[in-house]
Amino acid sequence: MTIPRRVRIYEVGPRDGLQNEPSVLPTPTKLEYIALLRAAGLREIEATSFVSPKAMPQLADADELMRAVASPGAGGDVRYPVLVPNERGMARAEAAGARAIAVFTAASDEFTRRNIGMTIDESLAAFEPVLRRAGELGWWRRAYVSTAFGCPFTGRVGVERVIDISLRLAELGADEICVGDTIGVGVPSQVHELTGRLVDAGIELDRLAYHFHDTRGTALANVLAGLEDGISCFDSSTGGTGGCPFAPGAAGNLATEDLVYMLDGMGISHGVDLAGVFAAARFIAAALGRPLASKVGQAGGWDPRTGGQLL
Ligand code: COA
Numbered sequence: 001m002t003i004p005r006r007v008r009i010y011e012v013g014p015r016d017g018l019q020n021e022p023s024v025l026p027t028p029t030k031l032e033y034i035a036l037l038r039a040a041g042l043r044e045i046e047a048t049s050f051v052s053p054k055a056m057p058q059l060a061d062a063d064e065l066m067r068a069v070a071s072p073g074a075g076g077d078v079r080y081p082v083l084v085p086n087e088r089g090m091a092r093a094e095a096a097g098a099r100a101i102a103v104f105t106a107a108s109d110e111f112t113r114r115n116i117g118m119t120i121d122e123s124l125a126a127f128e129p130v131l132r133r134a135g136e137l138g139w140w141r142r143a144y145v146s147t148a149f150g151c152p153f154t155g156r157v158g159v160e161r162v163i164d165i166s167l168r169l170a171e172l173g174a175d176e177i178c179v180g181d182t183i184g185v186g187v188p189s190q191v192h193e194l195t196g197r198l199v200d201a202g203i204e205l206d207r208l209a210y211h212f213h214d215t216r217g218t219a220l221a222n223v224l225a226g227l228e229d230g231i232s233c234f235d236s237s238t239g240g241t242g243g244c245p246f247a248p249g250a251a252g253n254l255a256t257e258d259l260v261y262m263l264d265g266m267g268i269s270h271g272v273d274l275a276g277v278f279a280a281a282r283f284i285a286a287a288l289g290r291p292l293a294s295k296v297g298q299a300g301g302w303d304p305r306t307g308g309q310l311l
């Protein structure tokens with residue numbers, strides 16, 4: 001398999017990046033962050049979650065935020081998926097003007113129960129009407145399989161489990177299956193195995209995406225493994241923020257600037273401007289009152305395309 005010449009960078013900063021933060025950012029600050037992400041060239045920005053505000057107070061402004069994001073003039077060429085756990089969330093997403101959703105389950109029953117109060121089977125049953133409705137509306141539909149490389153409560157996860165759940169989500173109509181290493185325990189050989197098995201099971205390569213956390217420093221190595229497998233969509237969070245409050249130790253999504261740096265250096269196109277990502281990363285780090293988590297953000301200085309000075 002040859003490495004794709006072009007990939008999609010799916011930005012999860014406004015959702016995954018903010019959901020684990022102790023502080024709750026004001027809606028205008030989030031909107032400014034999203035505007036900076038858009039200005040950096042990101043065209044898929046997961047905006048928020050229509051979940052219980054009690055479960056996720058950081059994203060309790062989802063209705064107001066999405067209304068602003070979906071308003072004319074806020075970037076019609078950008079896809080803003082929102083997380084939806086059930087029909088209630090779908091109704092809210094519809095009312096707020098969303099046009100793309102992501103449903104989310106996991107490869108571990110225990111994690112799924114703690115995250116959304118359902119078993120995996122129950123979650124798939126809850127998603128069925130949600131995905132159907134979104135399909136009727138012509139929305140883009142993503143489905144996450146979290147904890148695919150390991151569960152914080154029950155340990156290792158079998159590949160068969162991930163394949164079985166992915167196939168069922170594909171059958172329910174998901175346009176894209178995003179396989180997540182929620183607690184950042186996976187390594188490249190496991191990525192190769194999983195991609196190979198998913199494709200053998202009948203899930204097309206261009207229907208697969210990977211979501212890596214850099215908790216143990218393996219996220220970029222795992223992206224490279226995915227690229228070698230022919231995967232062309234990767235998730236990242238500008239500033240390297242994020243994690244799941246229901247997954248102990250799930251710190252740090254792969255930072256968008258680290259991903260962009262590597263792709264730029266490899267000559268893989270993606271449409272995102274590294275300097276623009278830096279601007280958004282600095283903005284969100286300042287808003288959250290903490291230093292940049294990304295390697296590239298800490299080092300700076302080197303344009304991977306030219307070797308010249310950057311920023
Ligand atoms: N939006 C807003 N409120 C919702 C909702 C939604 N989509 N779904 C349920 N609720 C409300 C209910 O009305 C109820 O409110 P009440 O306590 O005032 O009566 C409360 O949430 C609990 O609802 P219930 O149906 O009993 O479900 P639950 O307590 O088992 O919670 C979820 C299920 C999915 C709503 C909840 O676990 C959740 O929102 N989890 C989010 C997890 C998440 O975002 N994780 C990060 C992504 S990895």
Ligand code: ZN
Pocket residue numbers: 012016182211212213242243253
């Ligand atoms: Zn994540």
